[in-house]
Amino acid sequence: MDQNIKNVDLKLDNIEVLTSGTTAEFVNGILDFLLYQRRQIPFVYKTYKYYVDKWSEADESGQSKDQESFAHYQRNQQRSKAKATKESISDMREVIRQAFRSSEVKSLRFLFGNNTFMPSEVYTLHIPHDSISRDHYCEHHALPEGRINQALLRLLTCEELYTLFSTELNATNVFLEMELLTDTGGLQGSHCDSVNLIPKHVFSKVPRSCKNIHLHLLHCSENAPNELRCCKELDIYHDLGLLNLDKSGADVSKSSEEQDFLKAANETSGWWQAEVIVRGFRAPGNQKSGDLWSS
Numbered sequence: 001m002d003q004n005i006k007n008v009d010l011k012l013d014n015i016e017v018l019t020s021g022t023t024a025e026f027v028n029g030i031l032d033f034l035l036y037q038r039r040q041i042p043f044v045y046k047t048y049k050y051y052v053d054k055w056s057e058a059d060e061s062g063q064s065k066d067q068e069s070f071a072h073y074q075r076n077q078q079r080s081k082a083k084a085t086k087e088s089i090s091d092m093r094e095v096i097r098q099a100f101r102s103s104e105v106k107s108l109r110f111l112f113g114n115n116t117f118m119p120s121e122v123y124t125l126h127i128p129h130d131s132i133s134r135d136h137y138c139e140h141h142a143l144p145e146g147r148i149n150q151a152l153l154r155l156l157t158c159e160e161l162y163t164l165f166s167t168e169l170n171a172t173n174v175f176l177e178m179e180l181l182t183d184t185g186g187l188q189g190s191h192c193d194s195v196n197l198i199p200k201h202v203f204s205k206v207p208r209s210c211k212n213i214h215l216h217l218l219h220c221s222e223n224a225p226n227e228l229r230c231c232k233e234l235d236i237y238h239d240l241g242l243l244n245l246d247k248s249g250a251d252v253s254k255s256s257e258e259q260d261f262l263k264a265a266n267e268t269s270g271w272w273q274a275e276v277i278v279r280g281f282r283a284p285g286n287q288k289s290g291d292l293w294s295s
């Protein structure tokens, strides 16, 4: 077996109900983690965003118009690059949220490299899409940040990834590709326009030299989510609102196993690439990096 392939289980436990919204937040947590861990941003995303937003505020209030020196010019150049990186990360996070909201995501991958054909590292996230409950609202089952961090901490201490994470990776591009389930075999063009995804007709194979990491997201819960009735009542009103009352009796009479079977039989998926690309940001080594972030 190819030495560069690594399979790692990533458990999300003590979460009663997994909704598409909470799964998206978990995926975004993994994106943030990888961006920082693979040195595409100098701080964790939250801190990075805080600094960059602070510059924008200072710019608006005219605080940074003081000097016209070359050093000042250089610093502004770096800052605008850092801002662009922050904005692309924020856009990618939104693409992920929207994709989970509007489609069933089977898997997705983050490719680190100059282009999607010759990436140096690929992280494929396998989504437990059968465990995602559609009968519950994510607002009622928000994922505490601590839980995400707990799961990610395990990734950090995972032996399989230790060698990989201790190697240097230069600032590069990060691409996002998503495998979406479709029950009719073909997605309507308009369906994905809104989330800025481009259909990928040729699925690019990962070259042998590439580090190929598969993260299997697992949802462990003691209760079956269907047995929890917290959001059920709301669901009825929701359905009424949509005038979706005439769900045919035939559907209901089928056992859930039959329905699962039918679903699996109709299940096809396609790959899509996000338009947004994150360009890793690293302050040049000859500058005092403190200068860039402070003041």
Ligand SMILES: [Zn+2]
Pocket: 017, 135, 136, 137, 140, 141, 228, 229, 230, 231, 232
């Ligand atoms: Zn619920």
